[in-house]
Amino acid sequence: MSLVHRVARGVAALVIFVAAGAFAQGQPPIRIGSTLALTGPLAATSLVHKVVGEIYVEQLNRRGGLLGRPVEWIVRDDQSKPDLARTLYEQLITVDKVDLLMGPYATGAILSAMGVAQRYNKVLVHHTFGIPAQAKYDMQFPAWSLGPTPEVSVPNTVFDALAASPAPPKTIAVVTSKFPSVHFMSLGARDVAKKRGLNEVLFLEWDFGNLDYGPIAARIKDANPDFLWVGAIGLEGNQLLEAMSKIGYTPKEHFYMYPAPGPMSKSALARNALSMTVFEEHPPFTSAPGAKEFIELYHARAAKAGIPDTAVEVQAAASYTAWQILEAGVRGAGSLDDKAIGAWLHTHPVDTIQGKLRFDGPHNYGDDLMRVKQVQDGHWVTVYPAAYAAPGATLRVQ
Template sequence: MTRSSRSQFPKGLILLVAFAMIAAACGSSTTDTTAGATPDTTAAAGTPDTTAASSTPDTTAAAAPSGDPIVIGSTLALTGFLAPTAAIHKVAGDLFVKQLNDNGGLLGRQVEWVVLDDESVPDTAASLYERLITEDGVDAIIGPYGTGTITAAMQVAERYGYVMPQHTGSLTYTYGYDCQFPSWPAGRNPNVTNSELLYDALESTGTPPASIAFVINQFPGTMYVAYGQPDTDEGGAVSIAEDRGYNVVLDINYPSNTTDWGPIAAQVRDADPDFLFLGALGVDGPNLIAAMDALDYQVPGMFLQWPAPGPMLGAGDSADGAMSVTAFEPHPPFTDDPGYAAIAQAFSDAATAAGLPYTAFETQASASWAAWQILVAGIEGAGSLDQAAACDYLLNNTIDTVFGPVDFDPDQNNYYGDLSYVKQIQNGDWVVVWPADGAPDGVSVQYSPEG
């Protein structure tokens, strides 16, 4: 799949999507996911949260669903350090399931989504997926949020032969299970392609950094992007920076549960880099920015790997110019097609109703949406809930997603190319800046080592 394939999304289908989204947006809301790091915990481990919420229907006049519901099980990090971002996936899933049911359901049946809280802990996720499959007898599953929990859940899915679409797993080289289907369009080697993309963006300014500092969350995915696959010479962001001639003046790691950011901020200040690469999750970025502000220090520019997008916008002027990666943002050219625009608006309405601090249909929400599209496509393609048949269909057919048509490549662990873009905070909001084909007219990368 190439970048240009975004424009190849079937026009007939996208217009039907637009019609359904507009019709249902006003009535869709989610009330069990709240803003920030403390979403509602009524779906704590052992107490399922069941939902009927949104999809990309293939008919606008479907018969009402009948019969027993199809139960889809999953976990999400409703609590723990991944909760601020997992809340986005909860709203996206709620919206998708509601729209699916409003437009005839799946195989003519209502869909029920059972969500358990994995507390951001991989072992908890694994035990809960075991329960969902062996005790609760769910008909299908979809992956959790976060590389560690996805990796743990995938082992359970493989043991029982369940198809598992997953939206944000980043240990790509470990995912040899034939029936796992990634929706995050970062490719098989994001450690290389994401890093090259960022450095290309910086160099497009004509004033790239001479020195760079790396501060990396010890989360598996961020470590992989920074350093590459262990025991190989593949490399990652650090070695690629060195290859490009940047002077690496700091390279440190921090635990995922870090609460004292002062010592880290002091190390960054003492290194005084031209650019900071922060292998960040959730609210790591605002936390480090606040700690640097307390020292009256700012870096000229910074990149964050996978932050919760809303809290960064609340981090003040010190966050202006911060960069990250994305695959979809709610602005042209991504929303030039009315179907994409309708999806983005429906999500924004639902996220507002849920009280999320940032309501844009961006890369996290779009990856979640695509994972649901993949699951539905597999079941509809198989014409049944047979897991092997759904897996076979997904492996052998082009699947339409919000990112465009997808062809899963078993030789690349079912990844299909890196469709990432660099986004940047400009004028108080995130906007795509690189490559230029994803940027709105007149928008470009803003960076100078002088700040």
């Protein structure tokens, strides 16, 4: 081929590329609708999901969008109210006429959105639904890889980790918030602990929004268990730690279900605290395709958004995963047809930054990918199982 021909072909390819780009730009955007709790008690965590969604949509548009069209994300504030989330999802479908849906935060709002999605036969990918047995809609797809029976599998993973530690516990105290997605896990932990021969020395429940953790701390101190299971969400874990510290008590080994990640890892009182994770900023998680770029982007954007702790962990990773699932579903189906997307996702595992997710199990849940992490030297690090542990990290005991 002569030089002239090669140049001509190169110019032609360039023209086609630019024209295709211009065509894509001229296409109406694919509109993805969702709500997030931008105000109200769940706003702190929702801000993480907002930042992640913005990052993902920007990345997606830089890659050429979906099906040759740019993507626009419409996000409404559900004020942490599941009933409002229901209304807003109705509006997104019937008034805004969005092409696709993305789930809200958290379990209550997701359940509301799921009902609306079911009524209109829309696919709903969601980030953090905590009670798999209640996800009865066939076209909902969870990014929160708890497995179908987390109330059994998650406590078993925790107790396996403790059994492998230098000081396996013999007694347990289960104290828990009555927040729904936390409470059922704690009740599951009680059953699993009993089956594994742990002696329960204390069981306590409190209402979400409790103000005085002093008496709870006093009862824990009185029971003095080898292992403390705290069914806490958000700041409850920190509040209990502070209350225990004020009466001079340090738990021997302690686990928190859904802690506020930043405040807990930064608290000196949370030394060796355990929790669950699907992603932390260390290998092998960071070897997943796109993970490093996402981490860098998230650090910058989270700092700009005023989020005190800019580390990518469970919430941010689950959020990113949800967008990966939706993108994979649309690309796999080659269309915006919800039934086609749902059918594709049912039969194809999706590679995400937390691993391979499948949706062919009960309630569309696949494997339980939850790992055990621990606060070590002011950071969360995965400690169990060994294959997912941070380099050199092992479970520490007091």
